[in-house]
Amino acid sequence: MDDILTLSGVEKRYASGHVALHGVDLAIRRGEIFALLGPNGAGKTTLISIVCGIVTPSGGTITVDGHDAQRDYRAARAKIGLVPQELATDMFERVWDTVRFSRGLFGCPPDDAHLERVLRDLALWDKRGSRLAELSGGMKRRVLIAKALSHEPRILFLDEPTAGVDVGLRRDMWALVRRLRDQGVTIILTTHYIEEAEEMADRIGIITGGRIKLVEEKAKLLATLGRTELHLDLAEPLAAVPAGLADATLSDEGRRLSYVQREGSMPIPQVLRIVEGAGVTYTGIETRRSSLEDIFVDLIGEKA
Amino acid sequence: MNLHGVAAIYKFEMARTFRTLAQSLATPVISTSLYFIVFGAAIGSRLPPIEGVPYGAFIVPGLVLLSILMESVSNASFGIYLPKFAGTIGEILSAPLSAFELVLGYIGAAVTKSLMVAAVTLVVARLFVPYHIDHPVIALAFLLMIAVSFCLFGFLVGLVAKSFDQLQTVPLLILSPLGFLGGSFYTIDMLPEPWATIAMANPIVYLVSAFRWSFYGISDVSVGVSLAATAGFLALCSSILAWVFKTGWRLKA
Numbered sequence: 001m002d003d004i005l006t007l008s009g010v011e012k013r014y015a016s017g018h019v020a021l022h023g024v025d026l027a028i029r030r031g032e033i034f035a036l037l038g039p040n041g042a043g044k045t046t047l048i049s050i051v052c053g054i055v056t057p058s059g060g061t062i063t064v065d066g067h068d069a070q071r072d073y074r075a076a077r078a079k080i081g082l083v084p085q086e087l088a089t090d091m092f093e094r095v096w097d098t099v100r101f102s103r104g105l106f107g108c109p110p111d112d113a114h115l116e117r118v119l120r121d122l123a124l125w126d127k128r129g130s131r132l133a134e135l136s137g138g139m140k141r142r143v144l145i146a147k148a149l150s151h152e153p154r155i156l157f158l159d160e161p162t163a164g165v166d167v168g169l170r171r172d173m174w175a176l177v178r179r180l181r182d183q184g185v186t187i188i189l190t191t192h193y194i195e196e197a198e199e200m201a202d203r204i205g206i207i208t209g210g211r212i213k214l215v216e217e218k219a220k221l222l223a224t225l226g227r228t229e230l231h232l233d234l235a236e237p238l239a240a241v242p243a244g245l246a247d248a249t250l251s252d253e254g255r256r257l258s259y260v261q262r263e264g265s266m267p268i269p270q271v272l273r274i275v276e277g278a279g280v281t282y283t284g285i286e287t288r289r290s291s292l293e294d295i296f297v298d299l300i301g302e303k304a
Numbered sequence: 305m306n307l308h309g310v311a312a313i314y315k316f317e318m319a320r321t322f323r324t325l326a327q328s329l330a331t332p333v334i335s336t337s338l339y340f341i342v343f344g345a346a347i348g349s350r351l352p353p354i355e356g357v358p359y360g361a362f363i364v365p366g367l368v369l370l371s372i373l374m375e376s377v378s379n380a381s382f383g384i385y386l387p388k389f390a391g392t393i394g395e396i397l398s399a400p401l402s403a404f405e406l407v408l409g410y411i412g413a414a415v416t417k418s419l420m421v422a423a424v425t426l427v428v429a430r431l432f433v434p435y436h437i438d439h440p441v442i443a444l445a446f447l448l449m450i451a452v453s454f455c456l457f458g459f460l461v462g463l464v465a466k467s468f469d470q471l472q473t474v475p476l477l478i479l480s481p482l483g484f485l486g487g488s489f490y491t492i493d494m495l496p497e498p499w500a501t502i503a504m505a506n507p508i509v510y511l512v513s514a515f516r517w518s519f520y521g522i523s524d525v526s527v528g529v530s531l532a533a534t535a536g537f538l539a540l541c542s543s544i545l546a547w548v549f550k551t552g553w554r555l556k557a
């Protein structure tokens with residue numbers, strides 16, 4: 001597989017003595033959307049800041065598209081765009097000036113046509129003359145995205161891009177991220193909205209306590225760790241589960257039959273055939289696929 | 305060399321300067337004018353000339369120099385402290401810029417502003433007292449060197465400062481007294497002993513002396529010594545800065 005970003009043995013011990021990252025190994029594939037999930041304080045921002053050169057690693061190496069992030073920092077950083085978690089902006093600057101500043105800062109000659117496209121994509125074009133102090137939080141967030149895209153990065157870090165953003169804008173951002181991916185940009189995002197990762201990501205990484213616990217294709221993660229619950233409302237109460245369905249459970253005084261299907265266990269249609277074969281009639285049927293959120297809570301919970 | 309990056313920082317800083325142009329120029333102009341009214345016109349007219357130079361003209365180089373020192377330190381320190389304070393330093397640290405390029409952008413803008421203040425102060429001084437400059441090229445070169453050195457120094461102050469109070473401390477607590485006693489208003493040999501000897505430990509004395517020499521050809525200490533002292537200060541600030549960037553001290557966690 002073609003990896004655009006690799007971290008090996010990346011460690012961070014802050015001056016306070018706190019170890020935020022314990023030898024992180026991670027490889028990000030070219031062109032994917034990678035979601036990094038983890039509870040508060042897991043080390044997500046620390047990891048991103050190290051790759052971007054804002055925090056000095058205590059150990060380990062990082063390679064960005066073939067360039068060592070320390071020795072060859074110019075080439076490495078020119079490829080990266082970062083939308084930081086904190087909404088820090090130069091309050092007195094105007095939108096247009098601040099995106100032009102970012103583009104220049106990253107060593108690119110002016111290209112107003114590109115910047116206009118970026119601002120239009122983010123519905124900021126009408127606000128280009130406004131001072132940042134006059135913008136709402138969601139708009140400031142979009143300005144930060146515009147700044148990060150101003151130099152046409154190949155890798156885009158989005159550190160909680162949709163925190164404090166309304167539903168409509170969140171949908172717009174997802175659409176934007178997909179468009180960027182279609183243009184070949186690799187995207188690494190952190191989020192506390194699991195649905196966001198479920199909706200967007202190709203692969204998912206889970207980090208807790210400064211250690212990567214798991215990296216997996218989203219589809220595979222859902223398939224292997226996911227489960228489907230089946231609930232049947234029975235016409236007549238049952239005294240015992242039908243023969244051949246030892247894993248099923250009865251509740252509501254025998255009126256409700258439940259079954260949880262995991263990878264490798266009996267598929268739901270077969271369960272239904274057995275139930276019908278046993279002459280049991282049901283009046284209601286309900287199935288629920290577990291979401292990434294359930295999986296996430298399970299994983300974090302059991303490791304915590 | 306990331307010239308676009310250097311230019312971006314320079315323009316950003318100059319835009320900040322022009323946004324506050326009125327204040328940035330008014331402060332030095334008003335304080336210098338007050339000095340000229342009090343010491344140049346009012347008291348100066350009663351004082352005998354010093355080494356053939358009328359007192360009002362005598363104090364011009366020193367006052368211009370002092371306003372440059374204050375301006376350089378406060379402007380450069382503010383320039384780097386602000387992004388640290390506002391949290392926008394992250395973008396600058398994540399840019400493909402070397403430490404040299406970063407400093408070049410900030411210092412370039414701070415020096416430009418200092419020279420603008422110097423020019424305005426000199427023009428204002430001309431309104432109060434007639435003076436002339438014997439060696440204008442040397443005066444300009446010296447001014448530039450001073451501005452660069454003290455902007456570097458100010459940049460260091462801004463890096464080290466953890467609060468706005470600390471940012472004010474260096475100009476107020478160190479620079480003002482050293483500047484006031486730096487021979488702007490008198491020659492060192494006018495001081496009684498032991499103050500004349502003690503004064504020689506004040507680095508500002510060397511700067512004022514050399515700058516005044518470029519105006520009137522009179523000096524307390526030899527121009528060579530002054531130049532060497534300034535160059536030494538410049539080298540010191542540069543090497544401390546280089547170390548700061550190498551280690552990321554106060555810049556990166």
Ligand SMILES: Nc1ncnc2c1ncn2[C@@H]1O[C@H](COP(=O)(O)OP(=O)(O)OP(=O)(O)O)[C@@H](O)[C@H]1O
Nearest residue numbers: 014016018020039040041042043044045046047557
């Ligand atoms: N500058 C710092 N000095 C000392 N400790 C720090 C510093 N920055 C972060 N930490 C600590 O490192 C750990 C990881 O922090 P980090 O910001 O990377 O977490 P995160 O996963 O991004 O959390 P969140 O979801 O809340 O944004 C936390 O325990 C935090 O307190």
Ligand SMILES: [Mg+2]
Nearest residue numbers: 044045046085
């Ligand atoms: Mg974070």
